Amino acid sequence: MKTMADKIIHFNTHLAFKGTLPPGIRIMNPFREQPGVVDIMTTFYRKFYNDTRTRKLILGINPGRFGAGVTGIPFTDSIRLADPCGIVIPGIRTYEPSSVFVYDVIAAYGGPKAFYKDFFIGAMSPLGFTTLKPGGKEVNYNYYDSKALTDAVMDFMLDCLRKQLALGLDTRVAYVLGTGKNAAFISKLNEQYGFFERIEPLEHPRFVMQYRLKQKEAYISKYLEAFKI
Incomplete structure (x- = not known):
């Protein structure tokens, strides 16, 4: 019998967007672009998902450049991957604020093994997007940042969501990261397709770290309370 690790690794290594993106938007596929990411991701999922347990889904937006864009693991930068996950990427050190909050939640839950x-943790789009600002700086771009992009990747996202659910997930609830556009989009999608019995929106980790840092402990408590559902 295939473990959940087997299924996740297969899903990640077969991710491919074959459509056409709007001008100025680039798709980011770390499993094909970044040397060593497949090995890192494989090590992680073999360590924490090498079983056939059913798990609840935490649904994010799309990968960022310094988290999953480097490690292949959602909301996990290289620092958190090393400690507390115990997987070191030689010569690479990345920092993502969202990863800090997520791993504070994980610590409060009981650590990576328990969590x-x-x-x-999945995403509406398991592949990320970037665009160039004036001056040439590359920045993250979300699937909902333009209707043209949302329309272009809609079929891809629906296919990916169905495949993520098939990994072995509990569909009674989806914890959606982002109480604004991400939650609104997924709620509307759920009304149409009935993927989940309920949607539980939670403030996005980046929002907490950027705008509510002094209340971080309260948001960690809110996550833990929500996870009791």
Whole structure:
């Protein structure tokens, strides 16, 4: 019998967007672009998902350049991957604020082993997007930042969501990261397709770190309370 790790690794290594993106938007596929990411991702999922347990889904937006864009693991930069996950990427050190908050939540839950035994973190688009600002700086871009991009990747996202659910996930609830556009989009999608019995929106980790840092402990408590559902 295939483990959840087997299924996740297959899903990640077969991700491919074959459509056409709007001008100025680039798709980011770390599993094909970044040397060593497949090995890192494989090590992580073999360590924490090498079983057939059913897990609850935490659904994010799309990968960022310094988290999953480097490690292949949602909301996990290289610092958090090393400690507390115990997987070191030689010569690479990346920092993502969202990863800090997520791993504070994970620590409060009981640590990576306990957390990943119960949850899988996915994304509406498991591949990321970037664009160039004036001056040439590359920045993250979200699937909902323009209607043209949302329309272009809609079929891809629906296909990816169905495949993520097939990994072995509990569909009674989806914890959606982002109480604004991401939650609104997924709620509307859920009304149409009935993927989940309920949607539980939670403030996005980046929002907490950027705008509510002094209240971080309160938001960690809110996550833990929500996870009791």
